[in-house]
Amino acid sequence: MDNTARATLIFEARELLADMENALLELETQGGSSELINAAFRAAHTIKGSAGLFELELITSFTQILENVLERCRSGQLKVDPDFVSLLLQCCDYLAALVDAIERQTEHDDPNPELRAQLLERLGILAPQSRGLTTLARGKSPESTAAAGHWHLSLRFDPQAMQKGLDPLALVEHLRELGTIIYLQTRTDLIPPADQLDPERCYLAFELGLSTSVAGATLERAFELSRDYCEVRMLPPQSRVADYIQVIQGMPDSRRRVGELLVASGALTQEQLQDALDSQAAASREPPPRLGEVLVREQLVAAPVIAAALKKQQSCDERRVVDQRLVKVDAQKLDQLIDLVGELVIASEGARVTVGRARVPEMMEAMSRLGQIVEYVRDRALDMRMVPIGEVFQRFPRVVRDVAKELGKDIQLQISGAETELDKSMVDKLADPLLHIVRNAIDHGIEPVSERVAAGKRAQGRLRLHAFHESACIVIEIADDGRGLRREKILAKAIERGLVAADAELTDAQVHELLFMPGFSTAEVVTNLSGRGVGMDVVKRSVEELRGEIEIATRPGQGTRLRIRLPLTLAIIDGFQVAVEDTVYVIPLESVVECVAMSGASDDSHNLFSLRGEPLPYIRLREIFDAAPFDGARESLVVVSHGEQRVGLVVDRLIGDTQAVIKPLGSIFRGTRAVSSSTILGDGSVALILDVPTLVGRAAGAVSAGASARA
Amino acid sequence: MAMTAMFNCLEPRNGVLTLYGELTLRHAKQVHECLFGALQRTKALEVDLLNVTHLDGAGLQLLVVLHREALASGKSLRWLGFSLPVQEALELLQLSELLGTPGAVLWS
Numbered sequence: 001m002d003n004t005a006r007a008t009l010i011f012e013a014r015e016l017l018a019d020m021e022n023a024l025l026e027l028e029t030q031g032g033s034s035e036l037i038n039a040a041f042r043a044a045h046t047i048k049g050s051a052g053l054f055e056l057e058l059i060t061s062f063t064q065i066l067e068n069v070l071e072r073c074r075s076g077q078l079k080v081d082p083d084f085v086s087l088l089l090q091c092c093d094y095l096a097a098l099v100d101a102i103e104r105q106t107e108h109d110d111p112n113p114e115l116r117a118q119l120l121e122r123l124g125i126l127a128p129q130s131r132g133l134t135t136l137a138r139g140k141s142p143e144s145t146a147a148a149g150h151w152h153l154s155l156r157f158d159p160q161a162m163q164k165g166l167d168p169l170a171l172v173e174h175l176r177e178l179g180t181i182i183y184l185q186t187r188t189d190l191i192p193p194a195d196q197l198d199p200e201r202c203y204l205a206f207e208l209g210l211s212t213s214v215a216g217a218t219l220e221r222a223f224e225l226s227r228d229y230c231e232v233r234m235l236p237p238q239s240r241v242a243d244y245i246q247v248i249q250g251m252p253d254s255r256r257r258v259g260e261l262l263v264a265s266g267a268l269t270q271e272q273l274q275d276a277l278d279s280q281a282a283a284s285r286e287p288p289p290r291l292g293e294v295l296v297r298e299q300l301v302a303a304p305v306i307a308a309a310l311k312k313q314q315s316c317d318e319r320r321v322v323d324q325r326l327v328k329v330d331a332q333k334l335d336q337l338i339d340l341v342g343e344l345v346i347a348s349e350g351a352r353v354t355v356g357r358a359r360v361p362e363m364m365e366a367m368s369r370l371g372q373i374v375e376y377v378r379d380r381a382l383d384m385r386m387v388p389i390g391e392v393f394q395r396f397p398r399v400v401r402d403v404a405k406e407l408g409k410d411i412q413l414q415i416s417g418a419e420t421e422l423d424k425s426m427v428d429k430l431a432d433p434l435l436h437i438v439r440n441a442i443d444h445g446i447e448p449v450s451e452r453v454a455a456g457k458r459a460q461g462r463l464r465l466h467a468f469h470e471s472a473c474i475v476i477e478i479a480d481d482g483r484g485l486r487r488e489k490i491l492a493k494a495i496e497r498g499l500v501a502a503d504a505e506l507t508d509a510q511v512h513e514l515l516f517m518p519g520f521s522t523a524e525v526v527t528n529l530s531g532r533g534v535g536m537d538v539v540k541r542s543v544e545e546l547r548g549e550i551e552i553a554t555r556p557g558q559g560t561r562l563r564i565r566l567p568l569t570l571a572i573i574d575g576f577q578v579a580v581e582d583t584v585y586v587i588p589l590e591s592v593v594e595c596v597a598m599s600g601a602s603d604d605s606h607n608l609f610s611l612r613g614e615p616l617p618y619i620r621l622r623e624i625f626d627a628a629p630f631d632g633a634r635e636s637l638v639v640v641s642h643g644e645q646r647v648g649l650v651v652d653r654l655i656g657d658t659q660a661v662i663k664p665l666g667s668i669f670r671g672t673r674a675v676s677s678s679t680i681l682g683d684g685s686v687a688l689i690l691d692v693p694t695l696v697g698r699a700a701g702a703v704s705a706g707a708s709a710r711a
Numbered sequence: 712m713a714m715t716a717m718f719n720c721l722e723p724r725n726g727v728l729t730l731y732g733e734l735t736l737r738h739a740k741q742v743h744e745c746l747f748g749a750l751q752r753t754k755a756l757e758v759d760l761l762n763v764t765h766l767d768g769a770g771l772q773l774l775v776v777l778h779r780e781a782l783a784s785g786k787s788l789r790w791l792g793f794s795l796p797v798q799e800a801l802e803l804l805q806l807s808e809l810l811g812t813p814g815a816v817l818w819s
Contacts, residue, residue, distance in 0.1 A: 038798070042812065157768075162736045168768035172803055186804040188775045194747045197776060199739035204768050206804070314809070 006102060008328065009050055013099045016043040018394050021092050025397045028085040029412075034074065040088070041070040047095065056107055058116075059098050065120060066091055068127040078126055087126075089398070091119055150182050150211040151219065152235040154303050159201040161229035168204045171226055178222060179212025185307040207307035235303060259291055261309040262301060331424070334384060341381045342661035345572060346680050348374045349658060353683055378572055378659070385425070386568075389467045389476065390418030392431050396438060396465060403442045410449055410460045411442060417467035422474045422568055426546055430476075430566075433539040437478050437562055438463065440536070445482035445560050455557065457481070473590075474568055479561040485554040487511050493520065512552040516540040547676060549693055551643070573662060575679070575689065577655035578638060580622045584687040586660050586679055587649070591640045591692040595654055598635040607699070609637060609648050618648030619699040621690075624674050640692050647699035649690070660689060674698070720745040726753035727791075731762045734770025734797075742770060746777045754786050760813075761792035766800045778810050789813075 020043035027036045044063050051059035066088070072078045097111045110116055153175070157168055175181065187205040191197065212219065223232045259273045276294045292306040348371055355367040393415050404411040446452075446461035453459055458481075466477040487508065494500045494514045506514075514520060518537040543550050548566035567573070567588075575586035596611065608615045618637060622629070637648040660679035676691035718738035719731040728749045734742055750756050758777075763770075781788035790813040793801070801807045 034795070034798075042807075162767070162769055167736075169771065169800055169803060170767075176803070184803075184805045186806055186809075188772075188779070188806075188809070191772050191776050191779075194743070194776050194780050197743070197773075199743035199769060199773060200736060202768055203772055 005054070006105075009054060010099055010103050011328075012050060013047055013102075014096070016047050017092055017096055017099070019043045021089065021398055022394065024085050024088050024092070025401055027080055028082060028401070031080065037070060037074045037080075041067065041074060044070060056098075056102070058107070058110055059095065062091075062095065062098070062116065062120070065123045065127065069123050072127050084126075087119070087122055090115075091123070094119055150179075150209045152303055152307075153206070153208050153210060154231075154233040154235075155206040155208070156231040157202040157204055158229040158231075159198075159203070161202040161226075163200055164229050166202075166226050166229045168202060168206070168230075171230065172206065172208070174222060175208070175210055178214055178219065179210050182209035182211050183307070184208040185311050187310075207303060207310075233303070258306065258309045258313055261312060262295075262305065338381055338385065341378050342572060344374055345378055345659045345661050349681065350683060375659070382423070382572065385423050386421040387424045387427055388419045388421055389427065389430075389474070390415075391427050392434060393418045393465055393467075395431070395435075399435065399438060400442065400463060403439055404461075407443065408448065409442065409446060411446060412460050412462050414462065414464045415466075416464070420467040420469060420474055422566065426566060429542060429546055433542045433564075434465075434476070434478070436536070436539050438465075441478060441480040441482065441560070441562075445480040445484075447483050451483075455483075469568075470565075473565050476564045476566070477561055478564075479559060481559040484556040484558055484560055485512065485515075485552070486556065490514055512554070515552070516550070549643075573660050573689075575658050575660035576638070577658050577681075577687070578621075578636075578649075578651040579653040579655055580625065580627055580651055583625070583627075584655065584681060584685070585621065585651070586658065586687050586689045587638060587640060588660075588689065588692060589657065591642060593639040593641050593646060596637050596639065598637045598650060611639070611648070616646060616648050617699045618650055619695060620650040622650075622652075624695075624698075640696065642693050642696040645696050645700055647696045649695060649699075660687075662689065718742060720749075722749055722752075726755050727757045727759070729759040729762065729791075733765040734760075734763050734773070735765055735767045736769040739769040739773070742773055746773060747780075750777060750781060750784075750786065755789070756781060756786060757789045757791050759791035760797045761794050763794045763797050766797050771800055771804065771806070774810065775806065 020040050023036045023039040023043065027033065027040070030036065044066050048060050048063035048067065051063065069078065069088075073080065073084075078084065094112065094115055098107070101107050101109065101111050155168070155171070157166070158164075161168070172181075172184070185207040187207065190205055191203040197203070210219075219234065223230065226232075259277065263273050276291060280288055280291055280294045292303070292310065295301040295306060296303045352367055352371060355363045396415065397413055400411055400413045441463055442461075446463065447455070447457075449459050452461065462481045464477070464479045466479070468475055490511050491500070491506070491514075494511075494517075495502050497520065499514060499517050499520065500506065516536050516539070520536070540550055543564055543566070546566050548564055551563045551565070552560065553563070554560040567590075574589040576589050576592045578585050578587060598609070607618055609618045610616070616639065621627075635650050635652060636654050637650055638654070639646055639648050658681070662677045662679060673694045674691055675688045677689045678686055679689055681687050717732040718734070718741055720742075721729045721731070722745075723729075726749075728745070730742070730745070732738075746758075749758075766774075778788060790811065792813045798807075801810060
């Protein structure tokens with residue numbers, strides 16, 4: 001299998017497994033709804049189908065058994081209970097392991113033979129005898145296929161059939177009562193276009209395989225009443241037929257003619273095909289008979305084999321139709337495009353600067369039009385990388401179920417805003433931190449049932465995952481209705497660990513910050529879930545690496561809410577350029593509130609500026625970057641905000657808006673906390689992008705430190 | 712008295728069609744008119760089959776043609792839901808794969 005096919009197969013299989021898992025989890029909470037069982041069944045069936053195309057025997061045979069069990073469940077023969085769901089979830093996990101094996105290109109080695117044997121045994125008890133197609137799909141045992149032999153029936157209805165009271169569906173249903181329908185192909189190609197269609201005439205036809213214990217004569221009698229309006233052809237059981245069908249079903253999808261499919265499967269030789277085509281061409285009637293008809297009439301190929309070939313062809317057509325709309329693109333190509341768009345943005349900024357200097361109105365006008373288009377291109381390109389956060393959220397129902405079960409807690413998970421989009425590269429990096437937070441909430445946040453009941457709360461705990469957009473950010477909330485954070489406990493632990501002084505007076509926010517310090521854990525019992533050394537400090541670091549931040553709100557006894565705020569994209573931002581001496585810095589535009597001239601209204605000893613009568617803490621960039629003291633006439637103040645807080649950044653000059661393509665910092669700057677990344681300016685020089693959250697924290701901290709020093 | 716067999720369709724806004732009652736031979740002409748009328752009026756058709764109480768060969772072949780023509784004419788078609796009788800009929804004739812699942816947008 002080539003790599004594209006492999007990637008597609010893995011991608012689709014994982015999506016389907018996720019669907020199946022969701023359906024199973026819902027089944028557990030909502031009871032045996034037939035729609036959910038159907039959803040699980042469909043997922044298993046589709047996985048089997050795709051695996052069949054690549055002859056992934058380990059997957060096809062396993063999903064077949066799984067399908068049998070789901071089929072029995074669907075028909076009400078099996079009861080859905082938590083054990084049943086657990087078993088099926090384990091099957092999902094095993095299938096996922098098989099899919100992982102495809103990724104490692106070791107798809108023909110069973111990753112876990114013991115688990116497989118164990119699962120198959122348990123599934124086998126639930127669905128004892130496998131029927132019909134099972135033998136086909138498992139293949140390699142033509143004798144059993146022959147033993148299970150079936151009739152092939154071709155049904156053609158008279159156009160008047162329905163008006164005469166013969167409903168094709170009812171006839172098929174009647175056949176189902178006589179035995180098991182192994183395959184059924186509804187011919188829809190005989191139905192004319194809507195404008196030529198008489199809705200009261202019947203255009204349906206079926207090719208079907210029926211496995212039955214009744215004798216041929218009995219079967220024939222079943223058609224006695226319908227014989228006048230339905231032409232029936234019956235072919236007795238044949239063993240080779242099944243082999244050909246199996247081969248055709250296993251062929252890779254590509255547009256091929258029925259004849260080619262038949263030759264490829266071995267059901268027909270090339271000469272036979274040529275003869276049949278000749279005789280088709282020589283037929284005197286108009287329109288000429290279909291190839292299938294000729295082949296059946298000349299007894300070259302059994303009708304069910306042709307039916308299988310037709311079905312194959314039909315499904316290829318369907319797939320092509322879907323593929324045309326959705327283009328699958330290698331993520332790397334997309335990244336290359338985004339890089340190029342970045343270069344385009346930089347170049348166009350450069351052109352803008354040069355044109356600006358030339359001061360030719362026509363050129364400036366053309367440049368501004370061009371700039372606008374570049375901006376659109378940038379937005380569209382970034383948009384292509386946006387994916388719904390649901391991709392991350394969808395793994396949580398399973399996680400919550402498993403963790404809650406392990407800890408003996410009862411927890412209901414609510415997910416909202418799953419359609420909220422963010423950059424693909426961030427989605428991948430968010431998965432682990434979120435997982436950790438969720439586990440933490442279940443483990444430490446939500447109390448055991450007994451404790452909840454004692455506190456007069458609902459026995460079932462609630463955990464909520466919610467995402468939404470806010471200005472240029474995505475906000476993700478993880479909220480539980482557990483016991484809340486206990487200030488004293490956190491503080492005591494922090495003192496014990498030597499993280500703070502025993503007599504430190506901390507605000508609530510500062511106490512919450514302690515949770516994110518390395519080596520902090522308040523769990524009395526270190527469970528194997530969240531007390532594993534990976535602390536919230538790692539979570540915080542991961543979020544910060546994405547230029548995001550975490551905020552905690554809590555109410556004792558009522559719950560805790562963690563809020564993660566992230567920029568929508570990591571690639572390109574709108575920025576505001578300022579300068580200190582000849583060095584240019586870029587401030588992310590979304591955090592700039594206003595710019596004012598730095599007049600005498602400042603209190604240099606406390607670093608406070610009076611902005612319309614309100615005190616505003618400020619910080620001098622030149623101090624941060626160790627430049628010489630200012631000797632010019634006038635400085636400017638850029639007011640920036642972060643969350644609720646506002647501070648001023650004092651700079652020499654204001655330059656203006658720019659688009660900044662974010663480049664990672666070289667290792668020299670890693671230690672500089674005031675800088676988040678770098679960018680390339682229009683003239684080709686490098687500028688640093690300021691890390692506003694850190695600067696705001698520093699300025700505000702300096703003021704409060706000054707205040708406490710005075711007190 | 713047995714309830715009168717009925718069929719009805721509602722198209723509250725362009726592109727959303729809800730079918731009620733029997734999709735059967737008895738109402739085939741009306742169903743035909745209503746399905747293809749709605750398809751003509753929109754580029755993206757959504758059909759709600761949750762309230763269909765009965766589906767026979769006549770109704771079924773109309774759904775197949777609707778699906779085929781929507782795709783052939785470059786329009787999108789989405790089933791908003793299948794009632795149990797619809798699901799059963801599609802499964803019986805193994806047409807679920809061809810017609811797609813409720814909720815999925817089928818494009819041409």
